[in-house]
Amino acid sequence: MTTLSTEQVAHLTTMMDERFARELDEIRAVAARSRDERAQEALTGTLADRADQVLSEIATAADYAIVRQDIEDVRDIVAARRRLASGHYGVCVDCGEAIAYERLLAYPTAKRCITCQREHERRHAV
Numbered sequence: 001m002t003t004l005s006t007e008q009v010a011h012l013t014t015m016m017d018e019r020f021a022r023e024l025d026e027i028r029a030v031a032a033r034s035r036d037e038r039a040q041e042a043l044t045g046t047l048a049d050r051a052d053q054v055l056s057e058i059a060t061a062a063d064y065a066i067v068r069q070d071i072e073d074v075r076d077i078v079a080a081r082r083r084l085a086s087g088h089y090g091v092c093v094d095c096g097e098a099i100a101y102e103r104l105l106a107y108p109t110a111k112r113c114i115t116c117q118r119e120h121e122r123r124h125a126v
């Protein structure tokens with residue numbers, strides 16, 4: 001269960017919305033510069049509905065190295081919004097414990113508590 005208050009959730013949602021808009025602008029700017037009509041078309045559509053699909057297409061369609069991180073961030077935000085909608089936001093996907101508000105403030109799209117994240121990174125370290 002999450003222990004976040006309504007106000008805390010609202011604050012984190014605003015943070016994510018602002019970041020979402022900012023990253024999307026960056027992606028759009030790069031798409032515009034690249035003259036990739038397909039990507040531009042995809043980005044001017046109703047992105048919120050099918051963001052995952054569109055972003056996958058863009059990420060694989062061309063060399064968008066500059067915006068790859070932006071795209072990752074946007075996808076993380078889309079996933080976090082989904083967890084918000086389903087009531088799973090702020091809950092660690094590994095252990096089911098609440099993720100600390102301080103951690104979410106620094107990293108609003110976090111899906112693991114700090115303990116599980118460290119363990120996850122340790123296991124996946126190369």
Ligand SMILES: [Zn+2]
Nearest residue numbers: 092095113116
């Ligand atoms: Zn955990």
